[in-house]
Amino acid sequence: MNEPDVFTPRLQLNRRRVLGGIGVGALAMAMPRQAAAVLRLDVTQGNVQPLPVAVPDFVGVSATDVDTARNVSQIITANLRRSGLFAPIDPAAFIEKISNADAVPRFPDWRAINAQGLVTGRVTRQQDGRLKAEFRLWDVFAGQQLTGQQYFTTPDNWRRIAHIISDAIYERLTGEKGYFDSRIVFIDESGPKERRIKRLAIMDQDGAGVRYLTRGDELVLTPRFSPSTQEITYMSYGRGDPRVYLLNIETGQRETVGNFPGMTFSPRFSPDGQRVIMSLQQGGNANLFAMDLRSKATTRLTDTAAIDTAPSYSPDGARICFESDRGGSQQIYVMGAQGGPAQRISFSEGSYSTPVWSPRGDTIAFTKQYQGKFAIGIMRTDGSGERILSEGFHNEGPTFSPNGRVVMFFRDPGGESGPSLFTVDITGRNELKVPTPGYASDPAWSPLLS
Template sequence: MMGAIAKFETPPDFLGKVLASVRSGIVALAAAVFLTAPAAAELNIDITQGSVQPLPIAIPDFAGQGDAGQLGREIAGVVAADLKRSGLFATLDPASFVDRFVDPNAVPNFQNWRVINAQALVTGAISRAPDGRLQADFRLWDVFAGQQLTGQQFFTTPENWRRVAHIIADAIYERLTGEKGYFDTRVVFVDETGPKGARIKRLAIMDQDGANVRYLTKGQDLVLTPRFSPSTQEITYMSFGAGDPRVYLLNIETGQREVVGNFPNMTFSPRFSPDGQRVVMSLEQNGNANIYSMDLRSRTTTRLTDGASIDTSPSYSPDGSQIVFESDRGGNQQLYVMSGGGGPAQRISFGQGRYSTPVWSPRGDLIAFTKQMGGRFAIGVMRPDGSGERILTEGYHNEGPTWAPNGRVLMFFRDVGGQNGGPQLWSVDLTGRNEQRVPTPSFGSDPAWSPLLN
C-alpha cells in the first residue's frame, strides 16, 4: 500500500525548521510552497541532444543519528542508483570525496567538490519527527556557481523511505533536465515460474527499480497484458480460467476486482483511454478480430473497426483523439492510425518486416513498437505519421514496449532462449545507448509502467 507523504519546499537560506510546528498535522500528500526566488545558476542537462554527456554529481550519505543514520545511507544510495540508471548522471565514487562528513545545515565548501569535478552536489538529513514520522530534508547545489538550486522536506512513515528517495531523485532530475522524472513509479508485470512447458503466471507489481515486489494474483488462472489506468491506481488485464476469457479491472490498493466483460470468443490487449473512463480492446468473432471500446460506467461497447482482418493491440494517443493499432489487412502485420471514434485508418509502417504491439508515448510525439524481421525482434519508435523510424534495441526475442510517464524511457521483455530460458524485463532510453536489465524475482513479461505516484 502507498503511504502519505507530505512535501515542502526548503528555502535556500534555511532548512525550514521553523516551519515544522505548523506541519505536524498534515498527513495527505500535499505541497506548500515557501521557496524564495530561484537561484540564477545555469547548471542543466540538455536531453534533446542525440548524445548526452552524463553530469558528474556527488551524493554523500544523508546525515542522521542511530537508525536514521542507516536510513540516510540507504536513501542516498537509492537516489544515486536512480540517477545513474537514467544514463544522464555520473554519480561520483564516495571514496573520492574530500569532505567525508557533510553538514546538511551548512553551506558546503564548494572548493572541495570542485577539485573532484562534481558539478552538482546533493546534501540531506534524516530524522524522526516528534510524532514518530520520518523527516527527510535535501538540497541540490550548483557546485561551480556556489548556489542552491532546490530543496525539499518530507514527512512520512518510516516504511515509505524508498518512495521518499525516488521523489528526491525525481526532483533532482526535473531541476537539472527540465523534464519530469519517472522514478516514483511502479511497474505491473507477469511473473513467470516453473518449467518452460508449464509456467505459472501471476500478476505482480514492483517499484520501477525492481524493489518491493508484491503479487496481485495467485496463479490459478493464466493472466496476460496488464495495463495501468492513467488516472487511478487500477489495472486492466486478461484472464483465462474456466470458461471464456475475461477482462478484469483490479484496484491495486484495495485488491477489489471486477469483471469488465465475459466475452464468448477471444479477447486481446485491453488498454485504458487517457481519461480512464473507457477500455479499448480487440474481440474475435467468426475468425476476424475487430477493435471495440467499452464505457466503464455503462458497460456499453462500440465497434471501431469492421473488416475481414485481425485488428488488435490498440493504443490511444494522449489526448484520446487517435488510436494506433496493428492489423494484417494489408497482408501482414503493420501499424495503422485511426480516429479515436473509429473510421478509416491510415497505414504508418512501411519498413521491411512485421510490426506489432504499438503504444503511444505519453508525450504524444512517438509511437513505440515491436518489429520482427529475419528471425530477430527489435524495439523501435516512429513518429505518429510513420516518419523517423529508429530501432533502439534488437535481439533473439524482444517484445511489449511500455513507456515511462515522461516519455524518455521504454521497458520491454526479452526472452533469453535456451532450454531453461525465459523472459526478462529490460529498459532502454530513446538514445538506444542506455540499455539495462530490470531485476525480478523470476522470469517476467508484459510490463506496464504506471503514471507518477506523487
C-alpha cells in the same frame, strides 16, 4: 462481482518547500554568481554526456536514522545512474564529509573532483513518529542552491521518498519530469517451461518491493495501468474463455469487465480512465471496440475482414494506434478515437505489432519482426523517423516510462529459460536488465504516483 485479492496500498506523502537552513552570509556569497549559467543537462541531443554528480550519505540526526539516511542517498544514486544521464562520483573520491545539512558545502572540494551537481540531505524522526527527509541540490561551479524540499511520511516509506527526491533532482537538471516514483505491473513466471506458473505482480520501477496480486492458480496475461494508477486491467484464462478483470490496487477489489472469446490482449484505458479499448474476435476477423466502464456499453470502431488488434490511445484521447493485417501483413495504423478511416504509418521491411503511444504524444513504440529478429523501436506518429532501440531473439511488449524517456520491454532467449525485463533510452542507449525475482514478461509502466 467483487472478489478480494492480494493488494499493495498507495502511501500518501506531505511535501513542502525547504525555507530555512542557509544564513544571510551564505546567500550573500551566492548572489554575485546568479548571472552565471545555471546548471542544466540538455537531453534533447541524441548523444548525451552524463553529468557528474556527487551524492554523499544523507545526515542521520540520531543513531536510528543513520541507516535510513544512508539508504535514501544510495537509492538516489542508483536512480540517477540507471537513467544514463548522470554519472555519480565514487564516494571514495569525496574530500569534504557532509556532517551538517544546513551548512553551505565547501565548493572548491567538490570542484576538485569534477562534481557539477551536489546533493545533500538529512533524515530525522519526528516526535509523532513520522520521518522527515530533506534535500538540497547545489550547482557546484556556480556555488548556489538550485532547489530544496522536505517531506514527511511514515518510516517504512523511506524508499518512496528517495524516488521522489530523485524525480525532483532529475526535473531540476533536465527540465523534464522524472519517472522514478512509479511502478511496474508485470507477469511473474516460475517453474519449468511446460508447467509455467504465471502470477500478476507489481514492483517499483527499479525492481524493488515486489508484491504478488494473484496467486498463480489462473493464467494471467497483459496487465495495463489506468491513468489514476489505482486500477489495472488484465486477462485471465482460469475459467475457459478469456476473462478481463479490473483490479483496484488500493482496495484489492476485483470486478469482471466481461468474457471475451478470442481476445489476445487486455484492453487499454482511455486517458481519462472512463473507457477501455480492445480487440474482439468474431469468426476469422478481429475488430476494435470501445467500452464505457460504467455502463459496460460497447461501441464498434472498425469493421473489416482483417485482424485489427493491440489498440492504444494517444495521450489526448483523440487518436488510437493499432496493428492490422488489412494490407496483407501486420502493420501499424492510426485513426480517430471514434473510428473512421485509418492511415498506415509503418512501411519499412518486416511486420509490426504491439504499438503503444508515448506519454509525450510524439512517438509510438512497437515490436518489429524482420530477418529472423525481434526489435523494439519507436517512430513518429506519422511513421517517419523510425529508430530501432534494441534487437534480439525475441523482444516484445514495449511500455513507456511516465515521461516518455525510457522504454521497458521483455526479452525471451528461448530454450528452457524464460523472459526478463529490460529498459532502454529512446536514443537507443543505456540498455539495462531490470531485476526481478524470477522470469518476467508483459510489463506495463504506471503514471507517476505523485
